[in-house]
Amino acid sequence: MANTNDDTGTPAAFKQFSTRFPQIAERYEALGKAVHEHGPLNDRERALVKLAISGTAGLGSAFKTHIRKGREAGITRAEMEHVVLLFLPTIGLPAMIRAMRLIERMYAPNDAGTNP
Incomplete structure (x- = not known):
């Protein structure tokens, strides 16, 4: 598949x-x-939670889906990167780096903190 x-x-x-x-x-x-x-969670809060869940579980395809859905919900790249930085003390550097790279691939390098 x-x-x-x-x-x-x-x-x-x-x-x-x-x-x-x-x-x-x-x-x-x-x-x-x-x-x-x-x-009680709103669309933005749910998008951030689902991004964190899929990212910490190492679900690459689901994580990419939640990056896309997060953008649709108005989540900025900077907010997504902050969520991923929060992975570091809990699941470690390699997992955090993998997730950060997926975000980088889905965004242009010059739009940190904004949605295109």
Whole structure:
């Protein structure tokens, strides 16, 4: 399975899963929606939390998805980098560097702190 995203940002692996198991994919999407709507966190806060979860778990594809979704929620590169810097004392330098590199790849080098 290819891990590249299509023009909608949906990972190819998830699209293939959805095609093969549409009812399960639909229920998975509904569960995601339900947990997002439950509780006091706003879109920006949820985006930062999901960025941290996927990054600390070492889920590269999910982390890239949450970088994209974070940008859509108005999270700046500087805010994402701050989240990743917070990885350092908990999960260590190598994991923090890997996550920082993924952010760098998804942003132009000259837009630190802003969204394009």
